[in-house]
Amino acid sequence: MPRRQGSSARADAYGSQRYWESRYASGSAPDRTDEWLFSWHELQPLFAPLARDVAIVDIGCGTSDLCFHLAEAFPGGRVVAVDNAPAAIETLRLEQRRSCGAHAKRAELHVLDATELHTVFAEPSDGVFDVAVDKSTLDAMLCDLKRGPSNVAKMYRSLSLVLRPTATIFIVSWRQPEDELDWLVDIALQSLIDGRPELKCRYSVEIHTAMRVLEQVHTDESIPAPVVYEIQRKACRVMERPSKKRKELSNEICIRYRTHT
Numbered sequence: 001m002p003r004r005q006g007s008s009a010r011a012d013a014y015g016s017q018r019y020w021e022s023r024y025a026s027g028s029a030p031d032r033t034d035e036w037l038f039s040w041h042e043l044q045p046l047f048a049p050l051a052r053d054v055a056i057v058d059i060g061c062g063t064s065d066l067c068f069h070l071a072e073a074f075p076g077g078r079v080v081a082v083d084n085a086p087a088a089i090e091t092l093r094l095e096q097r098r099s100c101g102a103h104a105k106r107a108e109l110h111v112l113d114a115t116e117l118h119t120v121f122a123e124p125s126d127g128v129f130d131v132a133v134d135k136s137t138l139d140a141m142l143c144d145l146k147r148g149p150s151n152v153a154k155m156y157r158s159l160s161l162v163l164r165p166t167a168t169i170f171i172v173s174w175r176q177p178e179d180e181l182d183w184l185v186d187i188a189l190q191s192l193i194d195g196r197p198e199l200k201c202r203y204s205v206e207i208h209t210a211m212r213v214l215e216q217v218h219t220d221e222s223i224p225a226p227v228v229y230e231i232q233r234k235a236c237r238v239m240e241r242p243s244k245k246r247k248e249l250s251n252e253i254c255i256r257y258r259t260h261t
């Protein structure tokens with residue numbers, strides 16, 4: 001999962017918490033804020049349609065400044081960023097104290113394993129967040145071929161519990177839509193369903209590929225541009241019929257492709 005050509009880290013290291021902690025602690029990240037895949041500038045159009053007072057969680061934020069930009073862009077909302085590498089959160093806290101504006105100072109930064117989100121954000125029980133961002137976190141976790149899939153499943157089950165019934169999840173990933181989508185359907189979506197089995201929801205996925213702004217950034221054609229998988233979760237209405245049993249609606253998954261040219 002190299003972000004840049006010439007990255008010296010072995011891909012399987014990306015699946016280990018120890019790797020990330022030592023990378024952030026040693027300052028070996030290439031930039032002060034180590035931004036993966038897309039910057040706020042590139043992602044901004046996807047957030048534009050959202051209400052300004054939404055609550056957003058960035059899972060596996062690393063040292064990305066995305067949480068600060070989100071806090072600026074959603075002044076009436078709430079922004080929480082979590083990572084299980086303490087050195088990443090320490091770097092962000094330093095950055096926040098040093099150079100952030102008033103709104104960005106509101107971003108809440110937590111050292112937290114994203115598989116345990118529900119232990120911290122337990123109330124209200126109907127969900128805390130309207131929006132979640134997973135920017136290359138799932139990618140990194142899946143580099144651990146043995147434990148990655150079960151850890152990602154655990155993370156998405158936990159995420160399901162802290163998301164409101166109607167919610168948007170942005171997964172920003174190197175994983176291309178023409179490859180197998182098992183990771184998306186069988187792991188991420190299935191775990192969102194399993195996390196709240198009592199909710200009957202419609203999950204629609206819009207796949208944003210080749211966004212125009214990226215073509216300028218990713219000029220090397222041998223590296224496919226990252227992809228944004230935008231998942232919308234909508235609670236289905238359970239219909240009441242007079243003198244008949246409640247009609248049970250099952251969860252439904254629908255995937256649509258949207259290519260930006």
Ligand SMILES: C[S@@+](CC[C@H](N)C(=O)[O-])C[C@H]1O[C@@H](n2cnc3c(N)ncnc32)[C@H](O)[C@@H]1O
Nearest residue numbers: 020035036060061062064083084113114135136
């Ligand atoms: C490839 S980096 C992406 C960082 C950031 N999202 C970005 O886009 O720049 C993956 C991040 O996921 C974090 N991570 C991996 N597993 C995690 C977990 N179980 N809980 C919280 N963070 C995790 C790592 O510590 C690392 O910061």
